Amino acid sequence: MDIKEIFWQETIDIRHQVLWPAEPPEFSSVEGDEDATHYGAFVGEKLVCVASVFTDGKQSRLRKFATLPDYQNRGIGKAMLNVIIESLNASDVVVFWCDARESAMGIYEGFGMKPEGERFYKADIPYFKMVLPLNER
Numbered sequence: 315m316d317i318k319e320i321f322w323q324e325t326i327d328i329r330h331q332v333l334w335p336a337e338p339p340e341f342s343s344v345e346g347d348e349d350a351t352h353y354g355a356f357v358g359e360k361l362v363c364v365a366s367v368f369t370d371g372k373q374s375r376l377r378k379f380a381t382l383p384d385y386q387n388r389g390i391g392k393a394m395l396n397v398i399i400e401s402l403n404a405s406d407v408v409v410f411w412c413d414a415r416e417s418a419m420g421i422y423e424g425f426g427m428k429p430e431g432e433r434f435y436k437a438d439i440p441y442f443k444m445v446l447p448l449n450e451r
Contacts, residue, residue: 315390317397320354322347325364325378332380344377353398355381355390363390367398374402376412395425399446408448416440 322343329342346368355363363381367374376398381391402410414422416433419442427444434441 315393316356317353317394318356320352320361320364322350322352322366324354324361325352325366328361328364328380328382329378332382333378342378350377351401353394355394357385357390363394365394365398367402369405369407372407373409373411374405374407376410379412391421392424395421399425399448403448410446410448412444413441414444416442419444422446 325347326339326342330337330339334341344366347366350366350368352364352366354361362385363379365379366377368377369375379391379394399410410427411430412422412427413434413436414427416439419429422444425446427446429442430445431443434443
């Protein structure tokens with residue numbers, strides 16, 4: 315497996331398939347995609363997992379983190395988060411956060427992220443904000 319930065323346009327197909335299959339593909343792009351850092355995990359030549367990091371000042375937000383169903387539960391998402399957190403720890407970012415689907419909170423908790431605030435919903439799907447303080451620089 316190889317994890318590297320990719321162009322935002324490369325994330326759309328997996329975002330669409332995994333996160334919002336009932337919506338049109340353009341629903342899976344978000345404002346600011348052009349300025350974010352996007353990561354892809356490849357098994358051989360196949361892109362199987364994507365994640366996007368949007369940084370504003372000293373905070374970075376993980377968005378649109380998705381792994382193709384046939385590649386889930388193989389440690390690919392965990393490897394992706396390791397790469398992202400290592401990169402952020404080498405930067406000026408002091409807070410890493412995301413809106414996590416309640417069903418996926420365990421993966422984030424495994425990295426020391428903690429829920430902050432109350433459960434909320436997006437399109438009837440329950441979420442929690444998850445936060446990880448990073449080293450102050």
